[in-house]
Amino acid sequence: MTDVLVCIKRVPDVGGEVTLTADGQGVDARHVGFTVSEHENCAVELAVQVAAATGGRATVLTLGPAEAVEQLRSALAVGCDDAVLIEVCEPGSYGPADVAREIAAVVADRGDELVLLGNDAADTGDFQVGIRLAHLLGRPVVNGVRTVAVTDGVLVARGDGVDGVETYELPLPAVATVLEGGVEPRYPSLKGRMKAKKAPIDTRAPRSAPAGSGRVRLLLPPAQPSTVDVLGEGPQAAAAVVDLLERMGVAR
């Protein structure tokens, strides 16, 4: 029986143009939706699979504003059993070390044997919360894996390495950070959605004040004016394209 805790982060779902808040401290999210990273969606799927295979429970956790319940419910709808919200008013003031410390406190309290996270968050992309968490818990950590499975208390994790597919085997308790691509996250069933709507959320207050993320300000990269050279329309443009390929020396 392996209880799994999976950590997700509510982030603005920016598809096209991004605008910043007037103080330059955040993304203006008034007109965009929210989502979580694809890596985390895969981590949720793996958490649900491991819990199901071992008869344990899968719990989803986020540190975020009250509205992050939306992301927790999405994870409940695809099979997580429980949800924990560490509710903070200004999530932006929590740096990766702060987030790791808050998650560690919850794990120490609950005792989940396996903690899954994304490889990197979709907004800040700090690439470190999972490893900091493992250090705080004194647990081993595998990073950037695509699949995990638990057999007889041993975590088997696989991912792409420089020389091929790497396999790690380590005893639980452990931490693993997940990269998209090893599993296909499932869609919520109607039953799942109904259950998620009513599920209680274990809401907690942060343990300590955040040290901060080091953010000075955000800025937008200088806009590149469009200077596209349209070679033509439809198949008639083929000759112009091949002329270009020849000029570039790629049409040997």
Next chain:
Amino acid sequence: MSVLVFAETTGGGIAETSLETVAFARGLDAEVDAVVVGELPHGAAGELAEHGVRTVHHATGDAFGAYSGAAWATAVQAAAGQSRVVLAPGTPRGLEVLAHLAARLDVAMAANVVSVVPDDELVVTRQVLGGSVLEEMQLPDTPALLAVAGHAVEAAPAPAPAVGTVRELTPEVAPADLVARVVSVEPVEAVDSSGLTTASVVVGAGRGAGGPDGFGAVSELAELLGGALGVSRVVTSLGWRPHHEQIGQTGSRISPDLYIPCGISGAIQHWAGCASSKTILAINTDPEAPMVTKATYAVIGDMHEIVPAINEELRRRRG
């Protein structure tokens, strides 16, 4: 001031992204040292010296035979000494090793760094949100840890090469740091079987391909140009093509001389993976698609008519 670069090797020498990181470190106006863990390929130390590295710390020992992020971080820590900054390439291992160091020393770490704010060695500019936004971030601790984004700077030999001494290092590794260690490697021909990240020409295909059978012409074009095929997330999540072909924030980052995205809208997360292409030739039905407006060249229309016509023309001219 001295800074340390964690350098990765490939079969023959130092990885290109590590040489970029060395070039970035030289820009800090510092004495640059490097650390290589495990095997030091023949000529690699000389290559580093050519790029201006003063001392190459070479960490060896049984502990480094198989990869473990925690153990490798011990080696980097041993080499770091009084370094003001420790840099790593923004590769999976570079980021992992640096994060272990950050956790152990309880110092801040910045990922995806593209530059240092002039006149303020403590503030870096880094990419967030897949590169669509930049963040200025303060790194007040010593050592400051930064992982350099791919292609933030170009690798280039130093104006004045260093003498380059190699210092052998056999740091003690705690048993706990060897628990999460690679136990086996299954060599796939190459994980990146198509050579996507190293190809000089990449042909891309997105939702516009229309279905799993819509990749014949684009694959053929890639082949005719000696390049690789890459795809968008929509294509992999619909199961039309395997994930290892995906370009983007959560796929591969490419930097070919020419990228030909066909039927790809150019969402921010896709752009994150192809922004360093030298030239982009977009093929799209929509002249307003971000991929088209950001491209160097474009052809407007149906990829299923245009790409076969290009293939035909290429074959005709070859005779």
